Amino acid sequence: MSRRLYYLLGAGLAALTMWLWIQLIAIPHQQTDSAIRGIPRGNLSDLYPRWLGARELLLHHRDPYSAEITREIQQGYYGRLLDPSRPNDPRDQQAFAYPLYVVFVLAPTVGLPFAVVQRLFLYFLLVLTAASVLLWLRALKWRLSLDAKLVWIVLVLGSFPAVQGFKLQQLTLLVAGLLALSMAALASGRLVWAGVALAIASIKPQLVFFLVLWLCIWVAGNWRQRRRLFWSMGLSVAVLVVGAEILLPGWFQEFRAASAAYYNYTGGGRSVLDVLLSPIVGRVFSAFLVIALLVALWRWRRAPEGSSQFRYSLALVLATTLTVIPMFAPYNQLLLIPVLMMIVRAVRDLWMKSPISGGLTVIASLTVFWPWIAAAGLVIANFFLPRSIVLKSWALPIYTSLAIPITVLALVWMSRNALLEQKEPLQSPAPPILRQGAKAE
Numbered sequence: 001m002s003r004r005l006y007y008l009l010g011a012g013l014a015a016l017t018m019w020l021w022i023q024l025i026a027i028p029h030q031q032t033d034s035a036i037r038g039i040p041r042g043n044l045s046d047l048y049p050r051w052l053g054a055r056e057l058l059l060h061h062r063d064p065y066s067a068e069i070t071r072e073i074q075q076g077y078y079g080r081l082l083d084p085s086r087p088n089d090p091r092d093q094q095a096f097a098y099p100l101y102v103v104f105v106l107a108p109t110v111g112l113p114f115a116v117v118q119r120l121f122l123y124f125l126l127v128l129t130a131a132s133v134l135l136w137l138r139a140l141k142w143r144l145s146l147d148a149k150l151v152w153i154v155l156v157l158g159s160f161p162a163v164q165g166f167k168l169q170q171l172t173l174l175v176a177g178l179l180a181l182s183m184a185a186l187a188s189g190r191l192v193w194a195g196v197a198l199a200i201a202s203i204k205p206q207l208v209f210f211l212v213l214w215l216c217i218w219v220a221g222n223w224r225q226r227r228r229l230f231w232s233m234g235l236s237v238a239v240l241v242v243g244a245e246i247l248l249p250g251w252f253q254e255f256r257a258a259s260a261a262y263y264n265y266t267g268g269g270r271s272v273l274d275v276l277l278s279p280i281v282g283r284v285f286s287a288f289l290v291i292a293l294l295v296a297l298w299r300w301r302r303a304p305e306g307s308s309q310f311r312y313s314l315a316l317v318l319a320t321t322l323t324v325i326p327m328f329a330p331y332n333q334l335l336l337i338p339v340l341m342m343i344v345r346a347v348r349d350l351w352m353k354s355p356i357s358g359g360l361t362v363i364a365s366l367t368v369f370w371p372w373i374a375a376a377g378l379v380i381a382n383f384f385l386p387r388s389i390v391l392k393s394w395a396l397p398i399y400t401s402l403a404i405p406i407t408v409l410a411l412v413w414m415s416r417n418a419l420l421e422q423k424e425p426l427q428s429p430a431p432p433i434l435r436q437g438a439k440a441e
Contacts, residue, residue: 004147009150014372015158021375021397022163029394032411037088039217041164042079047121047169048114049073053096054103055110055164057247059221064103065254073125075113081422091265097258098171100251101240102203114325122166125173129162132180135288136338139183140311141372142345156337160371165331174303175204176334177281179211183338184315186229187305195232214297214317218310221301261328272328272402276321286324289409293320308420314410316340322405330401339408340368342419357415364407371397 015338034041052073062069070093074081109117117354132171133153137144144152156162164172182197192273200213201208212233219226244251274282293316303309318335325332343350344365350361374396 004145008147008151008154010156011148011158015154017376017379018163018372018397020379020392022167025378025390025394026055029391032391038086039090040076040078040080040082042075042113042212043118044077045114045118047118047171048077049094049096049181050098050102050171051106051114051117051374052076052108052110052145053098057100057103058107058110062250063250063254065258070095074245080151084300093261093265095258095261097255097262099203099205099255100244100248102171102239103247104243105200105203109411117204121169125166125169129173130157130163130178132156132177132334133337135177135180135184136341139187139314139343140182140338141187141306142341152341158372159334160375160401161330161333164329165334167386168331170329170331172204172207173334174202175207175235176337179208179335180337189305191226191229194230195234196236199233199236199240202240206327207321207335209325210293210317210321213294214313217297217301218303218313219293221303268329271324271326272405273323274326275328276402276406277376289320291323292413293317309341312416312419315342315412319405319409323409328402328405330398333401333404334406339412343408343411346415349421350415353415353418357411357418358409360389360411360414364404364411367400367403367407370400374399 009237031041033039053069056062056069056072057064071081073096075096078090082089087330109121112120130153133156134149136153137149147283162173164170178197180203182194182201185197186194198208202212208406215229215233219230241252248254270279271282272288274284276282277285294317297313300309300313315338319339322332322335343361349360350357352358378390378393378396381393
């Protein structure tokens with residue numbers, strides 16, 4: 001058996017153990033815990049609140065932000081209305097807290113039963129997430145052999161952020177795919193299509209804010225050649241916003257109120273740094289990181305889209321976003337795919353550059369690979385240890401979830417020179433397989 005086949009088999013086993021851990025251990029634990037504590041469980045699809053709101057607006061002209069729609073969403077999502085007198089009931093009201101123009105994205109599905117929409121959307125997310133790997137490679141101008149591409153795709157589809165997103169049917173996976181499409185189009189010189197895809201991705205504004213800010217700075221660095229990106233993105237957003245205003249006048253104020261209520265009843269508004277350090281210290285660090293980011297982006301605003309400075313800016317923006325935004329759901333970490341690609345591409349240089357970058361590479365690698373290691377351990381233990389012991393340890397694979405964005409961002413910052421100076425040879429050494437067959441463009 002060839003070495004390449006061994007790598008592909010290893011990636012497949014890692015992905016399989018993650019899915020098995022979810023199905024055999026994580027979900028049974030949640031079901032048992034919910035039964036004991038009386039926590040309601042309905043369809044538990046994050047798509048459902050948005051889909052129901054879109055359906056009621058487009059087909060029945062009802063306000064998706066209304067309390068009445070929120071109650072109907074709870075009936076489907078949780079299986080019953082939430083009861084404030086029950087201490088174990090979830091705090092998340094599952095209200096419609098998205099920009100109204102998300103209904104344009106969901107419009108083709110509103111005439112179908114939700115059970116059908118669920119299944120179709122899952123297949124769509126699987127295909128889109130796999131395609132996003134190829135799109136990110138194109139955006140980074142990194143050519144890989146077919147088997148190396150397959151390893152990346154299998155690992156991404158079998159990563160905890162992706163599996164969690166599939167199970168919850170999270171729109172973050174759609175946004176991640178749109179961002180990959182936007183950056184691939186930008187790398188190919190298709191600025192208009194890059195702007196359109198980025199505008200649609202703004203259905204999750206917190207995930208695209210810093211990316212849009214960076215691209216505005218980048219456009220300012222060469223307005224004459226890059227202005228099409230600005231106008232395309234701006235006009236596309238304007239069409240979405242105006243179209244939403246026609247459907248529901250005054251929707252933006254309702255959206256702001258719904259977003260504020262969401263952060264209030266979920267205890268949201270906390271970043272990874274807020275959780276690990278404290279709200280005050282975390283916000284100070286976040287402010288420092290944002291200032292440092294803006295300084296770096298302004299410095300490289302004239303860099304062409306095919307340059308190492310442009311790719312480094314992309315990695316820096318995405319890693320900073322995952323660290324400072326006021327939410328820390330693991331499925332958002334799919335935005336780190338291009339950052340990890342850049343790290344893997346330069347891993348030898350990172351390892352040899354200095355003891356600091358080498359040490360950070362080890363730490364970041366451990367945090368990223370830990371979920372697969374722990375999931376494999378629990379799946380094996382499930383066949384030999386008492387079921388109760390395994391279920392009590394169900395959370396082992398997610399222990400590094402908060403650390404992943406921070407360690408990756410630290411590595412990106414501390415290894416800036418290695419990432420900027422790294423030049424891919426015509427043929428990379430065989431190991432590791434993720435770099436195999438790489439070619440410079």
